[in-house]
Amino acid sequence: IGQTNRQMERVLGLGVGPLAAGTVGLLILLKVIQRLRHKQNLQDKVVVITGASSGLGKECARVFHAAGARLILCGRDQKRLQDVVEELRNTTNGKIQTYSPCTVTFDLSSTSLVSSAAEEILKCHGHVDVLINNAGISYRGNILDTHVSVQRDVMETNYFGPVALTHALLPSMVDRRSGHIVVISSVQGKISIPYRSAYSASKHATQAYFDCLRAEVDRFGLQVSVISPGYIRTNLSINAVTGDGSKYGVMDKTTAKGSDPVDVARAVLKAVCHKQKDVVLAGLLPTAAVYLRTLWPALYFRLMASRAVKEQRVKEE
Ligand SMILES: NC(=O)C1=CN([C@@H]2O[C@H](COP(=O)(O)OP(=O)(O)OC[C@H]3O[C@@H](n4cnc5c(N)ncnc54)[C@H](OP(=O)(O)O)[C@@H]3O)[C@@H](O)[C@H]2O)C=CC1
Ligand SMILES: CCCCCCCCCCCCCCCC(=O)OCC(=O)COP(=O)(O)O
Numbered sequence: 001i002g003q004t005n006r007q008m009e010r011v012l013g014l015g016v017g018p019l020a021a022g023t024v025g026l027l028i029l030l031k032v033i034q035r036l037r038h039k040q041n042l043q044d045k046v047v048v049i050t051g052a053s054s055g056l057g058k059e060c061a062r063v064f065h066a067a068g069a070r071l072i073l074c075g076r077d078q079k080r081l082q083d084v085v086e087e088l089r090n091t092t093n094g095k096i097q098t099y100s101p102c103t104v105t106f107d108l109s110s111t112s113l114v115s116s117a118a119e120e121i122l123k124c125h126g127h128v129d130v131l132i133n134n135a136g137i138s139y140r141g142n143i144l145d146t147h148v149s150v151q152r153d154v155m156e157t158n159y160f161g162p163v164a165l166t167h168a169l170l171p172s173m174v175d176r177r178s179g180h181i182v183v184i185s186s187v188q189g190k191i192s193i194p195y196r197s198a199y200s201a202s203k204h205a206t207q208a209y210f211d212c213l214r215a216e217v218d219r220f221g222l223q224v225s226v227i228s229p230g231y232i233r234t235n236l237s238i239n240a241v242t243g244d245g246s247k248y249g250v251m252d253k254t255t256a257k258g259s260d261p262v263d264v265a266r267a268v269l270k271a272v273c274h275k276q277k278d279v280v281l282a283g284l285l286p287t288a289a290v291y292l293r294t295l296w297p298a299l300y301f302r303l304m305a306s307r308a309v310k311e312q313r314v315k316e317e
Pocket of ligand 2: 138139185186187188193196199229230231232236237240252254255282285286288289292303
């Protein structure tokens, strides 16, 4: 571009400045046009959201509803889902046509229930445009004291649940040569931190599966987005399980000080509209930690080992 610029400047007798600025302007304009051309409009699109009864899932329901999507809300508790439906029914959005959502109730940790749930989901509107695998649970505990059954249970909900639901809905997306699969992973899908073994392992597995899926379904024109947020202000820590399977039940300071779920839901909407493939929504330190894990693993492991000791000491005090 620089060389072409200089040649044109010689021909036209212009200075370097205006032409360079013009080229940059043109490139920005082309980028904007490209983004707008590829931007997905959510009006009338069929969007499935798991874990829509609370936290990030509920905020995604609000944001996608306001964008004109036809929602199918999933969770284990019909009453809580119905409360979200009632709220959305009473929310209209100016010029945008909005729809009353459908609900499908099932437990993601029971993969045998997921295929019948997928049939029910497909019956709502005949197809799915966007699947948002959001539901999940977290965990608190050290590996020594954690029952293997707890490791397995977290994996069932966070990994095998989304895998089974995606697998059940995929053939219909492939047939239509259209569909977008989103998964809410976590920064802990990219780095593992102490006392989160089950959770972090489930999110690492999630990242791997959906990266693989993205490559395999690209030829059918399907999209896959992996979203990896840092802490979000929801009930995730309260609902977390501990090493013996009991509920943790504490609102951790890190969770309470986390991002507003509305902002994260908007970022999910943006990822869908702009077909973003991999999005990390975290502050400077967690993002730096992700790079450090790859670029200087020995230092990262040292830092995590001291973090483990420090946290253990705090627990014992
Ligand atoms: N909060 C945070 O700091 C972060 C959260 N995330 C991820 O965001 C996602 C949403 O969590 P968040 O909103 O924070 O937490 P919440 O605990 O508020 O929400 C979790 C949702 O998942 C649903 N769920 C849990 N277990 C099951 C199950 N077995 N079957 C079906 N649905 C289930 C719950 O629905 P119900 O109980 O009604 O069935 C609930 O709606 C999770 O994947 C989490 O890992 C990622 C990074 C940070
Ligand atoms: C070049 C300098 C790099 C310095 C790196 C220092 C290392 C700092 C470690 C930071 C760890 C961040 C962990 C973030 C964890 C997180 O955001 O998780 C999101 C969740 O999923 C939360 O779930 P949880 O159940 O754990 O509350």
